[in-house]
Amino acid sequence: MKFERFIVGMGEANGYVIYDENTLDALIIDPGDEETVFIKYIQKHGLKPKEIVLTHYHYDHIGAVDVLKEKYNCPVSIHKKDAAGLQDPKINHSFRGYRRPVAIAPDRILSDGDIIQAGSVVLTVIHTPGHTPGSVCLMVKDENMVFTGDTIFDDDLGRTDLEGGSAESMRRSMVNKVSKWSDEIRIYPGHADSATMAFVRAKNTEYLDMLR
Template sequence: MRWKKITVGPVQENTYILYDSNNEAIIIDPGSEGTKIIQNIESLKLKPLAVLLTHAHFDHIGAVDSVREKYQLPLYIHKKEQDWLTNTKKNGSMHFGQNITAKPASHVLTDNDKSLKIGSFSFEVLSTPGHSPGSVSYYLKGAAAVFSGDALFAGSIGRTDLYGGSQDTLLKSIHEKLLQLPEETVVLSGHGPETTIGMEMDSNPFLGGF
C-alpha cells in the first residue's frame, strides 16, 4: 500500500489518495481543488473505488462532488454527519462566509461498523468523536497507518469550538482508540505533517497526564 498527500484549499487540508499494487485507490477527504486531486489521480494512472470521509467539515468535503462524479464513486460517511453535507451551519462553511455542500452519501457508517473492506483495502473503522460528533479514523493495519482526520495532529489535537465539538469527548477518543494502536503506526492527519502514535504519546502537550 502507498499513499499520496495532496494539500488543498485556504486552510491547507490534507487529501489522501491511498493505492495498491493494482493501481486501485481510495480517496480520503477530498477537501478542495477537485481539478488538482483529479490530475494527481490521472498522473498516477489510478482506478478509484470510493471516497471516505473522516468527518464533514467544509474543508474536507469541498471537492467531494467533483471527484465522485468524475469516477462515479460511492461516498462513505458516519450517520451522525450525513446531513452535514447539505447543512452549511453544521459543516461550518456558513461561519466562514462560504456555501460549501455536497450531495448525500451513498453509504452511511454507524458506531456498530467496526471494519470496512473495499477491494484490497481492509480498514478498521474507529469512532473518534470530539472534533465533531461523527468523526471517524480509518486504521489500515497492513500499512501501519491511521487516517485520523482532525482528531489528532503532530503536536496537537483537533479544535472543539465548532458545532457539536467537545474537548472531553475528543481526549477520550484519542486515549481509548488512537493511543491503543501500535506506537509505530503512522498518523496521517487532516492538516499538517505526519507523525506516529509513539511520538504523540511521548511529546504531545495536549495528552500529558491523560
C-alpha cells in the same frame, strides 16, 4: 499499497489517495478542495476510484467531493453522526472565505468497526468523536498507519469548540481508542505532517493532558 498526500484549500487541509498498485483500485480520503489536483494524479497513475471516504463533515475536508463523485461515479461515505452535517451547508460551510457551499447526501453510512476496501487496501473505521460527533480515524490493515482527520495531529488535538464538538467526547476517544495504538503506528492527520505515536506521546501536550 501506495498513497499520496495533497495539501489543498485555504485551510491547507490534507487529502489523500490510497491505492492497490496492482489493481489500481483507489480510495479518496477527505478531498477538501482543488479537485483538479486529485484528478491529475488519478489520471497520471490510471487509478480507479472506488469510494470517497470522509473523516468528518467540515468544509475544508469536503470541498471537492461533489465534483469527484460525479466524475468517477463513486459513493461517498461518512459516519452516521456526521451525515446530517454533510448535507447542510449552514453547518459545514461555517467559515468565511471558502469558495462555495457544499451539500452532499452520503451513499454509505459508516459505523465503528466497518471495513472499507479497494483491491488489497483495507481500512477499518474507528469512531473518534470530539471534533465532530461523527469524526472517524481510518486504520490501514497490515500497515502501521492511521488517517486521523482532525481528531489528532502530531502536537495537538482537533478543536472541540465548533458545531457539534465536545471536549468530553474527545477525552473518551483519546482514552478508549487512540491511547491503545502502538508507538510504531504513524498518524496521517487532516492538517500538518505525519508523526509516530511515539512522537505523539513525547510531544503532544494536549493528548497527554486528556489522558490525565
